[in-house]
Amino acid sequence: MDLVDLHNAQENDALFTTFLHQVREKYELDHAAYAGMNPISGTTHGHVTYSSDWTTHYFQNKFHEIDPTLAxxxxxxAPVDWGRLGERDNFRAVFNDAREFGIGDCGMTIPVRGPYGDIGGFSVTRDCGEREWGLLKQKIIGELQTLAVHMHDMVIRADPLSRVLNAPSLSTREVEILQWTAAGKSQQDIGDILSISHRTVEVHLRSARQKLSSLTTPQAIGRAISLGLIYPR
Amino acid sequence: MILVIDAINKEKFGGVLDEMFRLRARVFGDRLGWQVNVANGMERDLFDDLDPAYAVGLDDQGEVVSCVRALQTTGPHMLADVFSDILDGEPPLRSATLWESTRFCVDTKRLGRGRDRNSVSYATCELMIASLEAAKQAGVTDIVTVIDPVMDRVLKRSGNAPYDYVGKQADMGKVPALAALLDCTDERIERIREFGGIEEDVFISDEAALALPAIKALSEQPNEPQDDLAKYCKEQIAMASTDEERAAALALQDALGTIIRSRPNCDA
Known part of the structure; x- marks a missing residue:
């Protein structure tokens, strides 16, 4: 299943919630949530798939002030497995109540740091046994890392000044690799052409995708062309 | 044994971190002659105030024998700032699944030659294995590591040869530095394990580490004076008598968090 393109989320905040719902479905999770802070605009942002009953209860009890999975x-x-926080009083305070709303304490928070002091946390949860959780976590953690940074970047770039500051800045090598990709070359081909390992190609391509806020390489190529970084051929 | 210390458990291991900063001062300041800031015998820079993750090698007594520091490449990190000469004006790689590792060192004074548990070779392999495994567990696939040519040779000789380099070799004070790429794959980890003859789990839990004699002794020492603001927050949390007060104190600490953590030389 494809995830919704967050590039239009600047005009439509609801897309972030749609994105989280899709992440939840795709990765067999019960819930996904994002909370972030942009020091440049001085704003905080939150998007969740939790029921409104739980979010109301959460804020009424000021859980956001003590919830260790947040701050x-x-x-x-590294992503923080909630098991690391389980012994804390503040964790128990929040998750004793969470259980009554059908939310288990198997979960993790993926911390995100941006270049200008902007920080965010992308958390996911699933009500299951520890073993099952461990297996699922190891399977999805890498992709979730990428999605967490992607969502964070898009939330931060909703602010016009932050958008300018975070304009994609690609290295010569990244541009070169995108250009060869646009010309239809495989990663192996590009490695041979540039005399570098295909893994080096992959790392640069991944970085280019992240910088261009793209989840796929074709998306990144499209954006790089529209920004005039590479030319179509 | 490798102990991983980050923002979540650093409160428990303040003494170990100080010992680690002392080791870094001896290695990077004294032995290698890097241009680093040493104060009170400890080498720290502004990235240490950004809650990095450290992998710290401990001997059987709990003495610090090695360390390395990791930061995300999506946020502030050394290649983006202080080591930008290596990249020759090019913007750094930025990816959720790429971490930067810096300040890799082992205590060559405390450790001996040879291959046993108390040798430089063993400590080096153990730390390399731990860094790669910790990154892999976090879903990170590659590490970009800033090293000097000596370390580069060490990597190559221990089954951990970089698969490539980014940028160019640049002078950092008296010594050259370069940025190497390592994949966090089972194949690489297996090569290092084979070279070092290390089969066992290299990590030590918080509880087991706290029980080691040298770490126990450190925690029994009176705490060194802290930043007033951080101290005030701690007192407020400790003094809170109701849940409400405690929540308010925690919220205050959190709100002041950035100021408290970033106080020393953060204008760089």
Missing amino acids: EARRSI
Whole structure:
């Protein structure tokens, strides 16, 4: 299943929620949530798939002020399995109540850092046993990392000044690799042409996709052409 | 044994981190002659204030024998700022699944030659394995590591040869530095394990680490004076008598968090 293109989310905030719902379906999760802060615009942003009953209860009890999966987890660099926070009083306070709303305590928060002090947390949860959770986590963690940064970037770029500051800045090598990709060359071909390993090609391509806020290479090619970074051929 | 310390558990291991900063001062300041800031015998830079993750090697007593630091390439990191000469004016790679590793070092004074558990070779392999495995568990597929030519040779000789380099070799003070790429794959980890003769799990849990004699001794020492603001927040949290007060104190600490953490030389 394809995920919705967040490039139009600047005009339509609801797309972020749609995106989270799709992530939830695609990765067999119960819920997905994003919370972030943009120090440049001085704004905070939140999008969730949780029921409105739970979010109302959450804010009424000011759980956002104590929830360790929100504030503390965001300071890590690796995804934080909620098991690491389970012993804390503040975690118990939030998740004892969460259980009554059908939300389990198997989950993780993926911390995101942007270049200008902007930070975000992308969290997912599934009500299941620890073993099942462990297996699922290892399977989806890499893709979720990429999606978390993608969503964060799009939320931050909804602010006009941040959009200018975060304009994609590609290296010569990244442009070169995109150009060869647009010409129909495979990663192996490009590696041979440029005398670099195909893994180097892959790393640069991944970086280019992230910078161009694209989830797929064709999307990245399209954007690179529209920005005048490469030319169609 | 490798202990991973990040923002979540660093409160428990303040003493270990100080020992790590002392090791870095001895290695990068004294032995290698890098242009680094050493204060009170500890080498720290502004990236240490950004809650990086550290992999810290401990001997059986709990003494720090090696360390390395990891940061995300999506946010502030060394190649984007201080090591930008290596990239020759090019923007750095930015990817959710690429981490940057810096300040890799082992204590060559404390460790001996040879291949046993207390050798430089063993400590180096153990730390390399831990960095790759920790990254892999986090869904990270590649590491870009800023190293000097000596370390580059060490990597090549221990089954951990970089698959490529980015940018060019650039002078960092007295010594050249370069940025190498490593894949976090089972094949690479297996090569290093084979070279080092290491089969066991290299990680140590928080609980087991706290029980090691040297770390126990560190935690029994009185805490060093902290930043007033951080200290005030801690006191407020400790003094809170109701849930409401505690929540308010935690919220204050969180709100002041960026200021507290970024206080020392963050204008760079």
